[in-house]
Amino acid sequence: MIGISDIEAAARLIAPHIVRTPTVASPGLGALLGVPVTVKLELLQRTGSFKARGAAAKLLSLGEAERAAGVVAVSGGNHGVALAAMAAALDVKATVVMPRTAPARSLALAEEAGATLRLTDGMDSAFELVNTLRDEGLTLVHPFDDPVVIAGQGTVGLELAEDADDEPTDVVVSVGGGGLIAGVAAALRARRPGVRVWGVETEGAESMSAALKAGGPVPVPLSSVVTTLSPPAVSRLTYDHVRELVEEVLVVPDREAVRGCLELADHAKVWAEPAAGCLLPAAREIVSRVGPGARIGLVVCGGNTSFGELTDWADRFGLR
Known part of the structure; x- marks a missing residue:
């Protein structure tokens, strides 16, 4: 398991090369979801994502x-x-x-x-x-099956723990291969142990959900438009972290992930890709379970989508 010392060491190593992205309250998303919302804006990272x-x-x-x-x-x-x-x-x-x-x-x-x-x-x-x-x-350089990579991604959670003014009760993280959520969950378990961490996948990119049901990584058929969340299987390393540290991995339709992108633009004034748009339908589900005392943290993982791609998806799913 990745420890907080691994993540702190990664933070020192990469500090000269990456951006400490903003962790800020989002009044617009708070009004949309009906509870306080804090966003970690990794779409402002170098190359447009936490990667x-x-x-x-x-x-x-x-x-x-x-x-x-x-x-x-x-x-x-x-x-x-x-x-x-x-x-x-x-x-x-x-x-x-x-x-x-x-x-x-x-x-x-x-x-x-x-x-x-x-x-x-x-x-x-x-x-x-x-x-x-x-x-x-x-x-x-594997995208997720590597403890050094996971520790690097975990610096997102380290910064969130240090910079959030209003401590979230529930942090929502997108799941592809699981490197980001593994690192974030490890950091928060050490720094903010009372915080629940939730994952979210899209239908047709359910490699972590399938692994949790099967008791270990299994190959999955891929059909989601969200290709950035679509590895053919997670790794044993990321599966072990999610099984141990994550509350649950929710699955949302592609249509709702795209709708989430439009809502992030309208209410948070950020241009996000569907891998981040899927956070909003998951957050709604979490608020409905936790109740009005929830304080939501969203790791807005990336913004690498074009205007044409997003409008094409919006047309495809009847969202315009």
Whole structure:
């Protein structure tokens, strides 16, 4: 299990390379949900998501031979962008494997940062290709199955614990492979032990929910439009943290995740991707269970979606 000392060490290591993003009250979301809401704005992080933290932590931990070999990552979008940018900043050659369904903006940003981009037909084949490239000698920077990466992501929770003026009773975190929620939950368990941590996935990207039902990681069929939450399976490492530290993982429809993006724009004045939009329908469910005494914390994990993509989804789901 990742400990608070691991997360504090990661925080010191990556501090010169990342942004300490704002943790602020959101009166607009408070009015929408009917309870106080605090937001951790990781969409203002370098490369537009929390992923820069874990990528920086891993790259800075590598030895000379590992750096010289070049690094490789598999990603539904944000991890690849973050690794490409951080590798360029640290003068490490990077290869990023993404499915063709990844957000167009993410594909462009990874390439613009100087990474070699390899595209596959889906996330399953992306994971297969990255394993092949690792076996050929590249250094793997896994998006979630790595304690150094998880400790880096856990610095989000460390900052939330230190910076929230109104301590949340319930913190909501999006779940893809589980690296972010594992790190955040570990940090909050140590720093704010009374806080409940909840996960949220979208239908068709239910790898952690399926693992919790099965008693361990299992492969899942992927169909969600939220490709950044769509690994084919979680890892034993992230599963163990969620099983131990997280209250529950809720599952919401894609339509409600997209609606959440529009509500975040309207009520919080932030431009978020569906991986963050799914927080709002989950928060509504949590408030209905906890009651009016709830104080909600939302980790707004990323904002890497274009106007065209979001309006296309809104049209598809009849939200405009």
